[in-house]
Structure formats: structure tokens, C-alpha cells
Amino acid sequence: MAWYKRVEIPIIITAICALIQILPYYFTLGASVEDFQATFVNWQMVVGTGATFVGAIAILQLHIPRIMKRRPQWEYSTALVAMFVIMLIFGLPIRELGLGLDNSVFEFLYGNVLTPLSSTMYSIIAFFIASAAYRAFRARSLEATILLVAGSLLLLKNAPIGTAVWPGFGTIGDWLFNVPNMSTQRAILIGGALGAIVLGVRAMTGYERGYLRGGGE
Amino acid sequence: MLQSGRVSGLIYLLIVAASALYFIKRGEKGNIPEIRRVSGLDAIEEAIGRATEMGRPVFCSHGISGLSDATYGPQTIAGLSVLNYVARLCARYATRVIVPVRQVSVYPIAREIVETAYKLEGKPEQFRPEDIVYLSGFQFGYSLGYMSLMERERAGANIMVGAYWAESLQLSETGARVGALQVSGTANTHQIPFFVVATDYTLIGEEIYAAGAYLSKDPAMVGSIVAQDIGKFIGIALIVLGVIVGLSGTNYIVKLLEM
Structure with missing residues (x-):
């Protein structure tokens, strides 16, 4: 070799x-x-x-x-390639020809196509959360029941109606967020940091080869 | 010479790194520590087998981060180690593996990993370069492409290990909708709940970093995992000591850690 x-x-x-x-x-x-x-x-x-x-x-x-x-669905590929070429040409940094990031066509496409599309994709997470919550909030086991109760209490804490009905929801929600949630997150963070250190040692000494071509073989 | 306020961190780093090297050497000599089973990693073979039986492709992604970031780069490396294992299994079972990529710098690495896996399994002709798909550098462009790919190709398994952000729930919910058996893993704490509720198995935090060692079953690599536990024991001891010393009205531990 x-x-x-x-x-x-x-x-x-x-x-x-x-x-x-x-x-x-x-x-x-x-x-x-x-x-x-x-x-x-x-x-x-x-x-x-x-x-x-x-x-x-x-x-x-x-x-x-x-x-x-x-x-199949080659029409979408046409749209992608067309937009790719248009954005590339109008985004080229040649000010003498009026091209670049402040070009009006580039700005229009960025502001009126790309940004709204990205915002739309981000906002549909709300619907995914609803469907995921429906699946998660079925009290089929002890863990799922704890999740259901904790999640419901936090919902009541964050929704204005919760604390309006009983201010105690605010206190309970804060405690859940700041004590069990925070301590668990910190434990995961410490574990993750240790894992990253050991992974780094393995990578630097050549033992971790999975990320290399064919596992370094 | 030493940067002020970083001495204790350096000592801790050296202890963990030295422990890792020590246990790697012990592992090489055949002293393999017993480590707990990680159901998420054990489930990867089951997921690929299921996809193979169903005649559907396996999706395997390594997060949306690149390799250079100090916090998220190691997660990508962990994800690529898992991809290496998944690609070998898929090549062995003659199952398609589709790898959606967001970072251009990672794209050639992912492609090389999969291509070499097929070669090592003696099936280079089955490698499909078009299945290593660079989707978009934009987070939600990537997410949209990934979701539509899963819908179109009817994913049989979806394995996601690496750094994920807001797209985590979109991807895992879509995977659940198409009936894929899903294994997920990330060290981004704010995304772990989404993976837990929407996927079948979730690797939490440190488990993803141990994935490469666990899946390789290499004695030296497995040995290094013990160093993580040593680091944790030191951390726990410092927390307990800090509480006791703090309750006695002094802050020696805090001063020690601020060195």
C-alpha cells in the first residue's frame, strides 16, 4: 500500500x-x-x-x-437544480455586474422563498410534538405515568390558566424544572463529557477507527 | 505557564485520559471488563434484520454537526462509528443503506465508510453511491429531505446517532409513521426527550460515545469504557465531599476546583 x-x-x-x-x-x-x-x-x-x-x-x-x-418525481429535481443555478449565479460576489448577497433577485429568493420555507418547517414541530405527546402520555408503565404526571404539571405551570386556577402549579412546576430535571440534565452532561474525553483518547491513539474508511482496516 | 482556573480541570482530564490508556492496555492483554448491555446498540442488528426481511432500506444518519466543533464533533465521530457497523451489516445482508448527510465535510467520509464496508464484505458491486445523499446545508432543508426520503423509500429501520437539534422530532416521528424500527442517540440533552418518546431505543449521552467500542467488541476499546466510570466516581466523590464540606460552612472544595 x-x-x-x-x-x-x-x-x-x-x-x-x-x-x-x-x-x-x-x-x-x-x-x-x-x-x-x-x-x-x-x-x-x-x-x-x-x-x-x-x-x-x-x-x-x-x-x-x-x-x-x-x-419518479424528476420534476422536483428540476426545480431544485433550477433554484441552485439561479441562487449560484445571482449570489456570485461580482459587484461590477450587480451580483452578490445584496443582489435584488438573490435577496428576494432568500427572503421570500428560503426563509418562509425554513420557518414553516420549524413551526410544524408543534404538530409533531402533539402526536409524540399523544404516544408518550399513555400511562402504560410506571415511567410513562411519571412522565405523564410531570408533563401535565409543567403544562399547567406554563399555561396561563394553570397558575390562574391555582398558583401552586407554578411552584411545583419550578421545582420539577429546577431540581429533578436540572440534576438529571447535569448528570447526562457529565457522563457525556467523560464519554467525549475517552472517545478523544481512543481517536488520538488510533484505537477508535470506526469513523475512518472501513473501520481503518 | 498553567492557565489560571484550569488546573483542576487539567488534573481531572489527565486522570481520565491516563485511566483510559491503562484500561486499553489491560484490555489488550486480555483483561476484558464486564460492561452492561446497552439495549439500543444490541437492537441495531435486530433493526437491520427486520428491514432485510421486509425488503426495505435501512436509514443511518450521524447528526447534523460537522467534525470540527469541540462539543458536537465527537458526537459525529460516534455516529460515523455506528455507520461503519451498520454499513457492514447491511452489506452482509444485502440490504440497502441510505445515509442522509447535512455537512459537506462529512459527506466524503460517510461515502468512504459505506463503500469500504461493501468491499470488505466482498460485495463492492452492491454499493450504490447515490444512497449516500447530501441533502442540504440548511437544517430544515435537510430535515425535509430526510423525511421525504423515508416516506418515499418506506424505511424499514432508522438509526440516528449523533448531534441533533430541532429536527430530531420531525425525523423520529416520520420514522414511526412509516413503521421503521428506530434506534436513536444523542448527547444533546434538550433533544433526548424527543427521541425517548418517538423512537424504539434511545442511547443517552455517554452511551453514544461508547458505541464504537461496544459494537467493535475490541478488547482494548471495551477496556477504555471503564475510564468513564472512574471519571464518574471522582465526580460523585467531589459532589458528596463538596456537600459535606459546604454544610460545615467552608468552601475548600469550590476553591480547589477554581484552581
Whole structure:
């Protein structure tokens, strides 16, 4: 196998990059190291920006064959590719031609198509919450019953009518939120942080290879 | 030399990291610790088997975060480790695996993982590059694409391990609606309740980070999980000690941790 294809290369890069980020957090290493760390962050941004083209190519590779072969629902792919091209052209940073982020067509599409679509998708979560709550709030077990009771009390705390009927709902709701809920969340956070540290150790030492090509094999 | 206020954190980090290395070495020598079963991870094979029997594809996603963020990046790595396991099983059972991707920087990695899994199982011709789908960089564009893919392809299993935000409930509810057996996992505490109510199995917090080690069954990797427990014991001891010392009217523990 060619040396540059060896799995050790990305592992070594991972370890070096991690140490460059970790060490200045704990130690004062001087301006030169801090500058190097800042440069490293810039590299990361440049690489990330370069990866944008990967996404664009991936989208076109998926949708153009679908349009050409008239696969099911190819019409939607046409709309996507058309919008992709329009946004790309009008968003190009060429001020001399009136293009860029402040171009009127770009602004119109962004403000009147993309933003409302995103807001719509976000707002339909309310309906998903209703259907999920219906399933979760069936007292089939002790845990589900506790969830049902706690959820109902918090609903009464947050809905204006709850505290209007009995102010005690506010106190109970606050206690549920600040004591059992907060302590559980903190326990999960501590466990998660420990898990991340150990995962980091495994990744830096090359034991965690699942995220590499074929598990590093 | 040492940054003020971060000494205790560094000591804690070094203890946990040293413990991880120690138990990795012990594991390599054959001293494999007994760890509890994680039903969510055990259920992945069941989910893929069920999807195979139904002739439906398996969906496997690794969250919507990239790899570079200090808080969420490890969750993506954990999700990719799970993807590696899922892809191997799907290749073995000749089941389609569809991977919806949001981050362009993760897309080539996901594609390489799945492609290599098929090669390692001796079925490179069954790899379908079009099933590693980059949907959108926008959160809800991604969510919408994921949901419609699940509806169109009638997902048989939906495995979601990684960092998720508001889209978690949309994805898991859609998975439930199409009858997919769902395994979810995230360390984003505000999304865990959504996964708990809408999916069949949920990995909570630290369980997702242990997933790679647990699924690989590699003795060294499994050994490293013990280090998490050591970190927890130290944390619990500090909390108990802090309460006792605090009740006695002093704040030595707080001062110690603020070092």
C-alpha cells in the first residue's frame, strides 16, 4: 500500500490537530503558539469552504441523472437544480455586474422563498410534538405515568390558566424544572463529557477507527 | 505557564485520559471488563434484520454537526462509528443503506465508510453511491429531505446517532409513521426527550460515545469504557465531599476546583 493511503496518516493528523487545540487551553505557550493555533483555525475554515464544492457536486450528481432519466418525481429535481443555478449565479460576489448577497433577485429568493420555507418547517414541530405527546402520555408503565404526571404539571405551570386556577402549579412546576430535571440534565452532561474525553483518547491513539474508511482496516 | 482556573480541570482530564490508556492496555492483554448491555446498540442488528426481511432500506444518519466543533464533533465521530457497523451489516445482508448527510465535510467520509464496508464484505458491486445523499446545508432543508426520503423509500429501520437539534422530532416521528424500527442517540440533552418518546431505543449521552467500542467488541476499546466510570466516581466523590464540606460552612472544595 502506498504510504499516503496508510490509515496511520489521518490518525497522526488528528492527534497533532487535537493537541494544538488542547494545549493552549491549559498552558500559556506564548504568542507564536497562539498565532499558530489561530492559523490552524483559519486552515480549517479554508478546508471547510473548499468542501462546499463537494456538496454542490454531490447534489448535481444525484439530481441531474434523475432528470435525464425521467425517474419518479424528476420534476422536483428540476426545480431544485433550477433554484441552485439561479441562487449560484445571482449570489456570485461580482459587484461590477450587480451580483452578490445584496443582489435584488438573490435577496428576494432568500427572503421570500428560503426563509418562509425554513420557518414553516420549524413551526410544524408543534404538530409533531402533539402526536409524540399523544404516544408518550399513555400511562402504560410506571415511567410513562411519571412522565405523564410531570408533563401535565409543567403544562399547567406554563399555561396561563394553570397558575390562574391555582398558583401552586407554578411552584411545583419550578421545582420539577429546577431540581429533578436540572440534576438529571447535569448528570447526562457529565457522563457525556467523560464519554467525549475517552472517545478523544481512543481517536488520538488510533484505537477508535470506526469513523475512518472501513473501520481503518 | 498553567492557565489560571484550569488546573483542576487539567488534573481531572489527565486522570481520565491516563485511566483510559491503562484500561486499553489491560484490555489488550486480555483483561476484558464486564460492561452492561446497552439495549439500543444490541437492537441495531435486530433493526437491520427486520428491514432485510421486509425488503426495505435501512436509514443511518450521524447528526447534523460537522467534525470540527469541540462539543458536537465527537458526537459525529460516534455516529460515523455506528455507520461503519451498520454499513457492514447491511452489506452482509444485502440490504440497502441510505445515509442522509447535512455537512459537506462529512459527506466524503460517510461515502468512504459505506463503500469500504461493501468491499470488505466482498460485495463492492452492491454499493450504490447515490444512497449516500447530501441533502442540504440548511437544517430544515435537510430535515425535509430526510423525511421525504423515508416516506418515499418506506424505511424499514432508522438509526440516528449523533448531534441533533430541532429536527430530531420531525425525523423520529416520520420514522414511526412509516413503521421503521428506530434506534436513536444523542448527547444533546434538550433533544433526548424527543427521541425517548418517538423512537424504539434511545442511547443517552455517554452511551453514544461508547458505541464504537461496544459494537467493535475490541478488547482494548471495551477496556477504555471503564475510564468513564472512574471519571464518574471522582465526580460523585467531589459532589458528596463538596456537600459535606459546604454544610460545615467552608468552601475548600469550590476553591480547589477554581484552581
